[in-house]
Amino acid sequence: MTTLASEAPAAVAIRPRWRVPTVPAPYVFSSLITLILVVGQRESGIVGGYDRMAAALGTAIVAELVLGRVLRGRFPNVLSAYITGNSVTILTKPAAGILWPYWLGALIAITSKYVLVFRGRHLWNPTNFSFAALLLLAPSSMSLLSHQWGNDVVSWFVLAIGLMVVWRAKLFHISGTYAVAFTLLGVLRAHFTGRDPLTEIAPLTGPMYMLLLFFMLTDPRTVVSTRRGRVVVVLAIALVEFGIRLLPETGFHGLDVLLTGPPIFALAIVGPIALWLELRKTPDVRRAA
C-alpha cells in the first residue's frame, strides 16, 4: 500500500553494515514490489490481469508527471508514482469487470500528494488515503486484497525479504512494534469478543499484513522523524485498529464500513494527525527556503 514505502525517492538511504554497493531504499523497495507482483501473478494470478496493472501504473506515472510539471514547474522523478501504481495494483480487489478503481485509485493517490499538504509534506500516505477513500465512497465496487497465499514458499519468501529490507533501512522498530502490539491487543481483544486469541491475531499471518508491516507503516515520507515518535505513532495505530475491531461487539452498525479494512482506516486516521502534530512544531521548510 502505500505505498509501500517510499513514495519519496531517496528519502532513506540504506547504510549497509557489510561492504556492498549502497542502494537507495526506494529502489530496493520498488524492486521488491515488482518481485511480489511477478511472483504473485505467476503463482496465483494475484494481479488479476495486466490491464489492471497498466491502468494503475500508467495513470499514476502520467498524473505524477503532469501534476509535478503544472504545480511545481518540473517533471518529478516517477519512482514514487511507480510504487503507488504497484501498490494499487496489488491491493485493489474490485467488483468483477470494472477497471476504474485502478485508474481512479491511482489518480486519487497521486493527486492527494499535491492537495493534502501541510508545510510542504503530504500528510497521508497516498495509497493509504486512496484506499480509505474508495472503501468509504465506493463500497459496492471496492474491496482490499483478499488473496492469501496458503502455506507455500511465497509467503515465507516475502516475509524474509520484507524483514531484510526493513532491517537494513533501520525501520524494523516500526514493524516490530506494530506486530507485538497487534498480538498483545489481539489477546486482550479475545477477552471481549470471546474468540480464541489465535483467531484474533490470525490476520497477522496473511499477506496483507506483511505488506502493512513492511511497507505501509514504514513509508519514510509519512512517518514522523524520531524513533520514539514512530513507536508511539505505531502504537496509536494499533490501538485505533483495536477499537475498530471491537465495533461489532458494541451493537452499533453505523461504522461497519471500517471493518472492511481496519488497519487501513487506523493508519489513515492516526498517520496524518501524528505528522501534522510534528510538522506544526517545526519550521515551514518552504518559507525558510
Added chain:
Amino acid sequence: MRVSLPQTAVTLMFVGLLGSARWLDAHRVTDRVAPAASDSLARFGFRLTDVAKEVGVDFVHHAPILDSKLENIQAYIGALGASVSVADVNGDGRPDLYVTNSAFDHPNALFVQQSDGHFEDEAARAGVADLNREGSGVSMGSVWADVDNDGDEDLFVYKWGRAQLFRNENVPTGELRFADVTEGAGLERWMNAASAVWLDYDRDGRIDLYVTGYFPERFDLWNLTTTRIMHDSFEFATNGGHNVLWRNLGSDADGVPRFEDVTAAMGADSTRWTMAVAAADLDGDGWPDLYLANDYGPEELLRNVAGRRFELAPVGLGEDSKSGMAVALGDTRNRGRLDVFVTNISKMGFLYQGNNLRLNQVADDGDLPNVADGPIADCGWAWGAQFGDLDHDGWLDLYVVNGFISANRHRDYWYDMSLVAGAAGNVFQDTRNWAPIGDKSLSGYERSRLLRNRGGEGFFDVAAAVGADDLYDGRAVALVDLWNSGALDVVVANQKGPLLVYRNEVDPARDWVEFALRGTRSNRSAIGAEVTLEWATAGQRLRQRQVVDGGSGFSSQNDRRLHFGLGVGAAIERAVVRWPSGLEQVLEAPRVRRLHAVQEPSS
C-alpha cells in the same frame, strides 16, 4: 496565504475525483436491476408464480448436524445438501422431482406428477426416501440416467457418506419401485461428495459416472478425530477429497449394472475442493469433457482425449482462482458453442470474486475468456445456476440462486470470517481457529437473480420484476417444462428452506419447440447428445446449441428434454442432432410449438 490558480484547479479536480468514485459506485448498483413490476408479462414476456403448495409440493430441507467438534462453525460447514433433480420416473410423459434432505432421519422426497398436474411424494413407497441414516451419511444431491439401458431412469444419490445407486424397476414390473444396487454395482464407498454427473466418456453406449469429493474421504464428519479438516488455502487448496470416475461395464446376469473405478487410469482425479461438475463436448472433438468448479481454487477443464484419458487443459483457468459453486453450460450468444458459467462469491466491501462467464473458444484458440460483467458477475454468494430461455425470445437466460446463511439479520459473520480468511492456511485449516458463528448471518437474505439475455449483448436482472423474489438460501435450481406447456418452469431447492416451484407463464405469441431424445446405439437417456437448432424469426436467422443434461448447476439436474424459445413468428429450418455415438441426424423443418420425440437411428 495565497493559492495559485493551478493549485485551486487541482484541488477542485481532487474533490471531483472523490465525487466521481461515489457516482461510479452508485451508478454500478442502480443500473442493473429491473424494479418490481406488475405488468411483467407485457414488459418482459413472461412471469413466474410460486405454486409449490398449490400443486402439492410441500417440502422443507433439513441441514446436517455434524460432529460436536465442529460446533463453532456448524452452520458454515453444514450449509449444503438441498438439491433437486428432474426425471420422468414412471414413463408417463410427465416430469417428476427428486429432492434431498440432509439430516439424519429426515427423508428425501420423490414428487411424482399425477395426471391432474399435482404431485405426490412417493419416495417411501418407491424405496428412495430413507437414505439419511447414522453410519451411512446424508444426501447431498442426485442425478438420473438409464444406467442399464432398459427404458427407465435410475437414480444415483451422492452423499457425505456412502452413495447409493437405485435401479428403477418400473421396467418391466410397471410399478414405481427402486432397488438399491450400490454394492452389486461396485459403488460402495465413503465419500464426502458435493456433485456428480453422468456422461458416456468412452462412447460405448453405457453411461458412466463422475463423482466429486469435497471434504477428504478419510473424514467421517460425524465421528471426527481431528478438527484440521478444512482447506489449507482460500485460493489454491488441493487438500480436498478425491474425484472418482466410474466406468459402466454393463449389467450382470441379474441385471445389476457394474462399475469400475478408472480414475487413475484415465487421469480424471482432482483433490481440489470440487463443488460442481458438468460434462459436454467443449472442444468440439466429439468426446465429452469434464468441467469442474472448485471451491478455494481455480476451475479445471479435463479434456477427454478420445476416451483414452483425461488431460487438464491448458486454457488459462489456473490463474483465476475463486470459489466455484456451480457449473452451467449454455450457448449464450447463439454461436453454436456451449459457454461456461461458474458461480462465485461477492460481498460488498469484503470480497468481490465475481461469477465467470467463459466464452467457449477452446476449439479455435484453446481459450475460455471470462466476459462476465455487470449483473451477471455479481450475484452475491451465488450457488446453483441454469441456462434456459424463459421468455422465448430465442436467447438463453440465466437463473441464479444465492444466499449462504440467513440467520440473525442484525449480526453478520463476514468480519469474523475475514479474520481467518486473510490468514495463513495452516491457521484456518483447523476449525478451532474459526470464530464461533452463533446466530450470525453470512450473506443471508439474498434475492435470486434472473438474468435476461439481451440478444447476446449482456444480461439484465429481472428476477424481482417477474416474480422471483424469494430470499431463501438457494442451493440448487433445475429448469423443466413441468406441465408440458411449452414453457420452462423453475424449481429451487433451498437450504433449510422450502422447495419452490415457479410456474412460468410466457407471452403466447412467442414460439418454442422441444426435443425428447432417446438413444439406441448411444446411452438410452441420450445424455451428452447435442441439438443445434437453426431458425428464423423477426427477420433474423438464429442458431443455438443445447446438450442433454447428465447433471449440472449445483446439486441439480435439468429435464433431459431440450427446450428452445424461438421468438415471434418463428420458422425452424433444421435441427441437427449429434448423438454420443457420433451419429449425426438432421431433422428438416420441425414444427414449432410441439415436443418432438426423436429416436437415434440404428445406423
